Amino acid sequence: MNKTVYVRLKHRIQAKPNERITLNKIAKIIADEALISKMGDQIIHQIQSKDKTYVVIDVINVIEKIQSIDPSLDVQPVGPTQTIVEIQNHRKKFAPVLFFLVWLLLFVGSALTIMNFHEDVSMQRMHRNLYQFFTGNKIDKPLILQIPYSIGLGLGMVLFFNHVFKKKFNEEPSPLEVEIFNYQMDLDQYIAINENKESVKNDDD
Incomplete structure (x- = not known):
């Protein structure tokens, strides 16, 4: 099995309060299908009330999460090194x-x-x-x-x-x-x- 995993973080995403941010939501993954299905649903961050409006997820945290699944994986980050998560709190009504x-x-x-x-x-x-x-x-x-x-x-x-x-x-x-x-x-x-x-x-x- 090819142990190389290419990860490209998205620049910005939107999330709801208390939402669980999974790997496939913040990144594009290129690897064997078995690895993708195994890693895609891994939770990278849990939105909490203390997060307020924005959360920044660094590629280092993503690499650590992937290697915690399988330490032998060779993770190669490509593109942006951070993903900005914008938390969509209650929207104001149109006036x-x-x-x-x-x-x-x-x-x-x-x-x-x-x-x-x-x-x-x-x-x-x-x-x-x-x-x-x-x-x-x-x-x-x-x-x-x-x-x-x-x-x-x-x-x-x-x-x-x-x-x-x-x-x-x-x-x-x-x-x-x-x-x-x-x-x-x-x-x-x-x-x-x-x-x-x-x-x-x-x-x-």
Whole structure:
């Protein structure tokens, strides 16, 4: 029997309170079928109330658990060295009033930002000058320029963020998705380092 076991930890998983985290839930295992069936249901961690929101499972703990089953196994970790377990406690119910207030705040704030930008760069005067340059006539409200400009502004934002509600135009991530991804990676890194510090502190105590 081949005694080599390849283990690739998942970067992040979600778990319920009091759930038992098994090996096949946090990792992808490559080995003989007999070994996989034997190790997959092994409990790596039991979620407890003291765990609060996050638990970080290190690959060392996984290797120790596997070798406790069979010390002769050659465990080869591949990929991430830690798995972040996010504990899903009671979710807050959807609040339509709060959603509407947040939406209204964002809408008004965005509108004011656009209007202040246009005022700073004298957009209305520029439209007047462009209309006078091309037609020779001077008017206060060159709607033939302002209406297409307003429509183009909205379409440009939709194309920039690559979203219409839940529909995407292509598979390319939007700048907002990239920023959210970078934020999530920084958050995960902070959680992993902070949880490890707490574990070391508890061991020292």
